[in-house]
Amino acid sequence: MKNINVNPITETIEVSKAFLKKASVYGSAEYFALKEVRSSEPTFTVKEITIKKNASKKTYGSLTFKAMIAHIKLVETDEEERAKALKELEEIKTYSAARGSSYPIVKKWFLNKYKESYDNFLKDTEENEEKAA
Structure with a gap:
């Protein structure tokens, strides 16, 4: 076994x-x-x-569907591009739900498209929290 x-x-x-x-x-x-x-x-x-965990691996524990939508609304300043991106997100959610794995597929799409801006957003947020403390 x-x-x-x-x-x-x-x-x-x-x-x-x-x-x-x-x-x-x-x-x-x-x-x-x-x-x-x-x-x-x-x-x-x-x-x-115990399984050894890769400490250098980047995880996105707080990346929910709500957070993805909020980030798209924040980043996409052009109304037409924002609507297009949100529509694409919903289409991918629908497609992936039919395949039984909504979150992983949507997360991969989101990170392929917005990884750099999302990482920068997280970094800025973390720095602001450290300054406030």
């Missing part, structure tokens, strides 16, 4: 936090998989592994 890693060097059975949670439910597939591995390696200890 790919969710279980048996490490003979450290004598551990390594599993993710999510797998361990599922394995704690009696009768689940994960429960029986872990039980099988433990019975084959009774001296090994079970260790929860």
